[in-house]
Amino acid sequence: MSWKITAFAPRPVIEAALVAHEDALDWDPEIILSGSEVAEDRPDDWQLEAWLSHKPKAADKAALAALFAGDAPKFTIEKLPDTDWLVASQQDLQPIHAGRFHVHTPDHPARDEPGLFDFTIPASQAFGTGQHATTAGCLTMLTHMKAQGAVVRNCADIGTGTGLLAFAALALWPRALATASDIDAVCPDVVKANAQSNGVPMGPGAGQLVMTVADGMGHPLLAARGPYDLIMANILAGPLVSLAPDFGAALVPGGHLLLAGLLETQEAAVRAACRKAGLRLAARLVNGDWSILWLRKRGR
Numbered sequence: 326m327s328w329k330i331t332a333f334a335p336r337p338v339i340e341a342a343l344v345a346h347e348d349a350l351d352w353d354p355e356i357i358l359s360g361s362e363v364a365e366d367r368p369d370d371w372q373l374e375a376w377l378s379h380k381p382k383a384a385d386k387a388a389l390a391a392l393f394a395g396d397a398p399k400f401t402i403e404k405l406p407d408t409d410w411l412v413a414s415q416q417d418l419q420p421i422h423a424g425r426f427h428v429h430t431p432d433h434p435a436r437d438e439p440g441l442f443d444f445t446i447p448a449s450q451a452f453g454t455g456q457h458a459t460t461a462g463c464l465t466m467l468t469h470m471k472a473q474g475a476v477v478r479n480c481a482d483i484g485t486g487t488g489l490l491a492f493a494a495l496a497l498w499p500r501a502l503a504t505a506s507d508i509d510a511v512c513p514d515v516v517k518a519n520a521q522s523n524g525v526p527m528g529p530g531a532g533q534l535v536m537t538v539a540d541g542m543g544h545p546l547l548a549a550r551g552p553y554d555l556i557m558a559n560i561l562a563g564p565l566v567s568l569a570p571d572f573g574a575a576l577v578p579g580g581h582l583l584l585a586g587l588l589e590t591q592e593a594a595v596r597a598a599c600r601k602a603g604l605r606l607a608a609r610l611v612n613g614d615w616s617i618l619w620l621r622k623r624g625r
């Protein structure tokens with residue numbers, strides 16, 4: 326059984342709510358949120374849809390109302406026919422093309438083109454089907470790093486979600502060791518399934534991926550498999566600031582750090598923390614409201 330709460334409001338109001346959602350660290354991950362225009366010919370009229378697997382409780386409605394900073398529009402609550410609510414919430418996901426990557430759900434066809442890496446990532450409980458500006462930005466930046474001559478032999482994807490960024494790194498640097506981790510215990514099974522369906526071998530060797538559950542860099546496996554010459558972390562600005570010293574310590578001199586999950590307005594704080602950790606900006610790109618940073622550890 327699934328339920329949907331919808332709120333209609335002008336585009337800036339819905340966009341502000343979506344940004345507040347990104348910052349809501351205590352958000353119930355079982356409530357999936359999406360914002361879109363109501364119709365193609367009404368670009369300023371937007372709707373926020375919240376998909377739930379249970380009947381909305383007062384706390385769920387309060388959490389949604391809090392995203393509107395005390396001025397919430399009216400909510401419409403619907404019980405939906407029996408269906409896979411999570412997949413339904415994401416079934417309209419369109420394929421993305423970012424850098425050398427084409428990423429799509431199984432509803433859409435693969436693209437078989439020379440030089441293009443194609444990944445099929447189904448909607449799941451884990452984040453990272455490619456459509457989010459942060460994930461797409463990371464795929465673009467990884468492509469740029471490779472084009473600039475970055476050499477990667479040992480990489481880590483912290484906050485891997487579906488595993489997509491780790492798969493992308495292995496596509497660009499096929500002989501690298503790869504370690505992925507996420508704080509969310511749902512991710513290992515998702516990553517394993519996605520690795521299998523995309524032909525990414527799981528294991529400890531070159532060209533293979535090891536997955537673990539960890540908070541930041543705090544896991545013996547992450548320590549044992551380091552130091553890294555590439556760490557990727559698409560998390561959120563707050564954790565990235567806290568984790569900057571750990572990232573710096575876990576990189577080889579000259580190593581690469583790819584950060585996303587920070588809004589452009591939060592970039593100064595993240596860069597300041599990285600500077601203190603001995604990491605210098607090599608390149609940045611902005612995708613929508615989000616900054617994607619390529620930093621390098623001093624020393625080579």
Ligand SMILES: C[S@@+](CC[C@H](N)C(=O)[O-])C[C@H]1O[C@@H](n2cnc3c(N)ncnc32)[C@H](O)[C@@H]1O
Nearest residue numbers: 452453460484485486507508509540541559560
């Ligand atoms: C924005 S998603 C990014 C997923 C994927 N890497 C991508 O780029 O699409 C952030 C992921 O980081 C995980 N995460 C949040 N805080 C974390 C932490 N302290 N340590 C490890 N993972 C964390 C979340 O569970 C989530 O899967």
